[in-house]
Amino acid sequence: DQQVKQNSPSLSVQEGRISILNCDYTNSMFDYFLWYKKYPAEGPTFLISISSIKDKNEDGRFTVFLNKSAKHLSLHIVPSQPGDSAVYFCAASALANSKLTFGKGITLSVRP
Amino acid sequence: GAGVSQSPSNKVTEKGKDVELRCDPISGHTALYWYRQSLGQGLEFLIYFQGNSAPDKSGLPSDRFSAERTGGSVSTLTIQRTQQEDSAVYLCASRRATGGAEGYTFGSGTRLTVV
Numbered sequence: 337d338q339q340v341k342q343n344s345p346s347l348s349v350q351e352g353r354i355s356i357l358n359c360d361y362t363n364s365m366f367d368y369f370l371w372y373k374k375y376p377a378e379g380p381t382f383l384i385s386i387s388s389i390k391d392k393n394e395d396g397r398f399t400v401f402l403n404k405s406a407k408h409l410s411l412h413i414v415p416s417q418p419g420d421s422a423v424y425f426c427a428a429s430a431l432a433n434s435k436l437t438f439g440k441g442i443t444l445s446v447r448p
Numbered sequence: 449g450a451g452v453s454q455s456p457s458n459k460v461t462e463k464g465k466d467v468e469l470r471c472d473p474i475s476g477h478t479a480l481y482w483y484r485q486s487l488g489q490g491l492e493f494l495i496y497f498q499g500n501s502a503p504d505k506s507g508l509p510s511d512r513f514s515a516e517r518t519g520g521s522v523s524t525l526t527i528q529r530t531q532q533e534d535s536a537v538y539l540c541a542s543r544r545a546t547g548g549a550e551g552y553t554f555g556s557g558t559r560l561t562v563v
Binding site for chain 2: 338340342370377378379380381382385425427434435436437438439440441
C-alpha cells in the first residue's frame with residue numbers, strides 16, 4: 337500500500353514556464369512533507385519542506401503548497417530552468433518518527 | 449568526510465552469492481538510514497540506526513537482509529543468497545541527532561545487479 341503517491345511519472349515544460357509537481361498521501365499521521373531532487377548517479381538532495389501547520393512555504397523559485405483536507409501537496413517551480421531537469425521525490429514523515437516515506441518520483445524535463 | 453560515502457558504487461553478483469554494501473556517514477551524524485530504489489519504484493525504507501538504540505529493522509524485506517553499524521559510524525548492509533529481485537540502487541543517508549528531516553544527507557548509492 338503506497339502511502340505517498342506521485343501519479344504522474346514525467347512532466348515536460350518549456351524553459352521560463354511554471355512546473356507543477358503533484359503528490360498525494362494517505363497516512364493522516366504524516367505531518368512533515370519534503371521534496372527531494374535527484375540527478376542521475378547521485379543521491380537525492382533536499383529541496384524544500386513544509387510542516388502540517390502551514391499551507392505554503394516558499395524558497396526562491398520553489399514553493400510548496402499543502403492541502404491537508406485533500407491530503408495533497410504540490411511543488412511549483414517558476415520560472416523553470418533547464419538545470420531543474422531531474423527526478424523529484426515527494427516524501428513524508430510523522431513527527432514522532434523521522435523515517436521518511438517516499439513516492440515513486442517524477443521526472444521533470446525543462447526544454448530550452 | 450564532507451559527505452556520505454558508499455562503496456562499491458557498482459556491484460554485479462551472481463544469484464545465490466552474498467554481498468556486502470558499505471556506508472560511511474558524515475562524521476558526527478548519529479542517525480543512519482538504508483533505502484533502496486528498484487527500477488520504476490520510489491525509495492523503499494530498509495533499516496534505521498539511531499545512536500545506541502536498537503535499530504528499526506521494519507523495512508527489511510526478508511531474513512536474507514541484515515545490517516550492522518559498528519562504533520556508531522560505518523554501516524554494512526549484507527544480503528545473503530542474492531536473488532534477481534534484489535537488483536536495485538541501495539542508498540544510505542545520515543542525519544544529525546537534532547536535525548530535522550531535511551538534515552538527511554544521502555550518498556550516491558550502490559547499484560547492485562544480480563545476474
